[in-house]
Amino acid sequence: MTDMSSLTSKGAGARVTLTGVSKQYPTARGKQLVLDHISMDIAPGEFISLVGPSGCGKSTLLRLIAGLDPEYNGSVIFGGHPVNGPQADCGVLFQEHRLFPWLTVEDNVALGAFHEGLSRDELKQHVQTQLTHVRLDGWGHAYPQQLSGGMAQRASIARMMIGSRAVLLLDEPFSALDAFTRMKMQVDLETLWHNSGKTMMLVTHDIEEAVYLSDRIVVMDAKPGRIRKIVQNPLPRPRDRVGPAFAEVKARLFSLLEI
Amino acid sequence: MKSIRIGLGLFSSPRLWYPLACLFAMLALWQTVSAVIKNPLVPGLQEIAHEVGRIVQGGQFLENMAATLHRVASGFALAFIAAFLLALGMGRREALSYFFEPALIIGLTVPGLVWAILCIIWFGISATGSAVAVAMSITPAIALNLIQGVRAISPELLEASAMLRLPVSARLRHLWIPGLMPVIIGGIRLALSLAWKVIVLVEMFGLSNGIGFQLNSEFGAQNVAGVLAWTLSFALVMAVIEYGLLGPLEHHLLRWRRISFV
Numbered sequence: 001m002t003d004m005s006s007l008t009s010k011g012a013g014a015r016v017t018l019t020g021v022s023k024q025y026p027t028a029r030g031k032q033l034v035l036d037h038i039s040m041d042i043a044p045g046e047f048i049s050l051v052g053p054s055g056c057g058k059s060t061l062l063r064l065i066a067g068l069d070p071e072y073n074g075s076v077i078f079g080g081h082p083v084n085g086p087q088a089d090c091g092v093l094f095q096e097h098r099l100f101p102w103l104t105v106e107d108n109v110a111l112g113a114f115h116e117g118l119s120r121d122e123l124k125q126h127v128q129t130q131l132t133h134v135r136l137d138g139w140g141h142a143y144p145q146q147l148s149g150g151m152a153q154r155a156s157i158a159r160m161m162i163g164s165r166a167v168l169l170l171d172e173p174f175s176a177l178d179a180f181t182r183m184k185m186q187v188d189l190e191t192l193w194h195n196s197g198k199t200m201m202l203v204t205h206d207i208e209e210a211v212y213l214s215d216r217i218v219v220m221d222a223k224p225g226r227i228r229k230i231v232q233n234p235l236p237r238p239r240d241r242v243g244p245a246f247a248e249v250k251a252r253l254f255s256l257l258e259i
Numbered sequence: 260m261k262s263i264r265i266g267l268g269l270f271s272s273p274r275l276w277y278p279l280a281c282l283f284a285m286l287a288l289w290q291t292v293s294a295v296i297k298n299p300l301v302p303g304l305q306e307i308a309h310e311v312g313r314i315v316q317g318g319q320f321l322e323n324m325a326a327t328l329h330r331v332a333s334g335f336a337l338a339f340i341a342a343f344l345l346a347l348g349m350g351r352r353e354a355l356s357y358f359f360e361p362a363l364i365i366g367l368t369v370p371g372l373v374w375a376i377l378c379i380i381w382f383g384i385s386a387t388g389s390a391v392a393v394a395m396s397i398t399p400a401i402a403l404n405l406i407q408g409v410r411a412i413s414p415e416l417l418e419a420s421a422m423l424r425l426p427v428s429a430r431l432r433h434l435w436i437p438g439l440m441p442v443i444i445g446g447i448r449l450a451l452s453l454a455w456k457v458i459v460l461v462e463m464f465g466l467s468n469g470i471g472f473q474l475n476s477e478f479g480a481q482n483v484a485g486v487l488a489w490t491l492s493f494a495l496v497m498a499v500i501e502y503g504l505l506g507p508l509e510h511h512l513l514r515w516r517r518i519s520f521v
Contacts, residue, residue: 098419102437102515143515
């Protein structure tokens with residue numbers, strides 16, 4: 001376990017700074033502004049969420065930070081360097097698990113550590129450790145098709161956690177799961193975040209999920225996407241979903257979103 | 260999900276009996292026609308079987324089959340590598356696709372016979388000539404087949420490998436080759452069947468051994484049973500390749516597709 005801790009400490013969070021980020025898409029009726037001068041500063045190790053109506057550009061923003069979309073105005077500084085293309089220090093978890101269907105769970109997770117330069121034995125051990133963390137012991141030899149939706153998404157989380165990535169971007173990762181599985185995944189994710197010290201940025205439609213997980217919640221407006229307000233979450237961890245304080249933060253967000 | 264039953268169950272399964280019934284029906288039909296027509300140009304099964312015995316016992320069969328298969332294999336290898344590279348390029352880059360499209364379309368329409376003649380004229384009686392003739396004839400069809408596969412690779416997985424920053428070698432190994440495996444195996448079947456048709460022509464026109472050469476000699480001698488004996492023997496070898504090699508290979512390489520959902 002000693003080398004495990006060295007891997008995670010190496011992967012502890014990085015700072016992400018957005019300054020005046022705008023993005024437009026060409027459409028039939030000229031250019032459509034999707035993001036309008038977005039500025040924010042995400043501290044190392046912070047858990048931050050983006051919520052807002054569909055079309056507010058929150059997923060687009062995530063893709064810009066991930067380096068999957070090079071065409072934008074403004075600056076995205078990631079761990080001290082401007083973003084150009086997918087980077088070593090950043091992992092993305094999508095709504096679908098995106099595991100390679102022809103590789104076993106083990107081999108899929110191992111690909112997450114492709115650039116770590118581990119020996120075969122070390123790699124095997126790290127894969128095993130990560131599978132244990134996401135409660136998939138004994139499923140290493142299974143193919144993705146054999147897993148339930150929640151299990152496949154956990155395997156995908158293991159693939160992101162195994163490397164020394166400092167920042168994980170989560171694009172509605174649990175929205176395709178049933179309510180019960182989703183709650184368990186949120187608990188698991190919080191534990192992983194807490195133990196790894198990684199920076200995490202979550203895009204979600206689920207206000208409760210945002211309140212349960214985040215240090216800060218960015219509420220966005222749509223058309224064009226702007227920041228309406230950044231809400232500091234005062235709740236101490238571990239959080240109690242059914243308490244009155246939790247309901248109060250939720251109610252505040254609902255009123256901000258005019259729901 | 261459909262699965263092929265194997266093991267003891269095979270003997271009671273339609274997987275075994277239906278193909279055998281088809282073969283039996285074809286043989287019975289041939290024999291009936293032959294018995295009704297009573298013409299040496301439509302020889303009966305006994306006569307064909309006798310000819311098969313003659314070519315196998317005389318040692319001609321192995322020698323010519325080896326020569327033909329060797330030519331098919333070299334042409335096939337050349338064509339497959341070219342088609343794979345073309346398909347990756349054309350499937351991923353529009354400009355390359357526009358550029359090579361006319362060449363592929365023209366390539367598809369040129370008869371294998373033309374390549375056979377040209378390659379004999381250019382290369383004479385050499386291993387290169389037959390390999391090039393086969394490669395030129397079959398590359399366009401395999402490439403078109405593979406391009407469809409390349410375009411069908413999911414953008415989600417492409418993005419996942421971009422985020423994992425996998426280098427080209429790892430992308431080939433973990434994304435392209437396994438992802439294209441269904442079309443690759445389909446392409447191998449298509450390529451082998453097309454290659455064999457071209458190589459027979461090359462051997463007929465310009466070479467002094469191989470199945471095509473033997474077919475031509477039997478034709479010269481007006482020996483219909485001989486022509487059929489060579490044809491059937493070759494079909495048998497192809498069946499062995501299909502059922503003994505390609506089928507099991509496909510079964511193994513695509514095992515991830517067959518596994519049932521929990």
